[in-house]
Amino acid sequence: METPPCILVVDDDREIRTLLAEYLDANQFRTLTAADGAGMWRALDSARIDLIVLDLTLPGEDGLTLCRNLRARSTLPVVMLTARGEPVDRIIGLEMGADDYMSKPFEPRELVARIRNVLRRTQSLPPNLEPPQAKRMCFAGWILDLAARHLVNPSNMLVMLSGAEFRLLKVFLDHPNRVLNRDQLLNLTKGHDADPFDRSIDLQVSRLRQKLGDDAKAPSLIKTLRNEGYLLAVPVTLEK
Structure with a gap:
């Protein structure tokens, strides 16, 4: 039991x-x-x-x-x-x-x-989704360990993420080089709990950029597309 x-x-x-x-x-x-x-x-x-x-x-x-x-x-x-x-x-x-x-x-x-x-x-995973085949997602020298739910930087140092930051980064890594607007990010991170007037995604993106050392004025990883949304601008590789 x-x-x-x-x-x-x-x-x-x-x-x-x-x-x-x-x-x-x-x-x-x-x-x-x-x-x-x-x-x-x-x-x-x-x-x-x-x-x-x-x-x-x-x-x-x-x-x-x-x-x-x-x-x-x-x-x-x-x-x-x-x-x-x-x-x-x-x-x-x-x-x-x-x-x-x-x-x-x-x-x-x-x-x-x-x-x-x-x-x-x-x-747990959202309903109707298959378990991820990959154990790690790699991008720009960073590694997101899906099992341990932690992030390792290019210097092999552990970077702690909140649950919300982990989910947001996972969404970006699942959709590299694709523009995601706020509503999509809310739905993908919060599902049915998403509030259409919730502006916390902008705050979470800002916090995630800080964890990634991404310059807010000229980000190289998570880019802002005015009036469109956000985009992860680097390739992602999966490791089993």
Whole structure:
């Protein structure tokens, strides 16, 4: 029997931790909770976690700092929670590597749906797609390891990617020298969860360029075609 995914809820509000733990347990998830960053790191050291629900405003290290530090060492998916509904908070959260974002107060049922969708995107292939035959995708001296879900630069150094960055790069590598507009990129990375008014793709492309060392003013890898979209301008080879 397959082990249910383990969700770590990090929130300084005891009532929210209890509510989410009970709701997630009732929906066939295993749940751990932590009140702050120190508790989060302890849980990560002691258990196999599949996804973190992380509050933005925490005592000590806030959620953004924790997400950034986590992303420097892991691609573990993160759903960010915040009591502030400002668009800038959502943008910063995505910049730090969060895979999804919800504002408080929230409906637990919607959060569970988002958790399932993030896990589906980060742990399995979209429905009706064949498993990739290649184990590695190589481009311009870079190597994307599909099994380990990490990126190696031309100097053979590991470059950590968030789940969203991994999916976006994979889409570009699947469609080299082809113009992809924002709607296509949203659909290919988020599927049915895509919001037609979501502008986070531009932010994710910018972040991905930074990881690739691609000059934003004169990019050589991911080019911008005005009023059309983006294009990966280098050949891609597959290795089994």
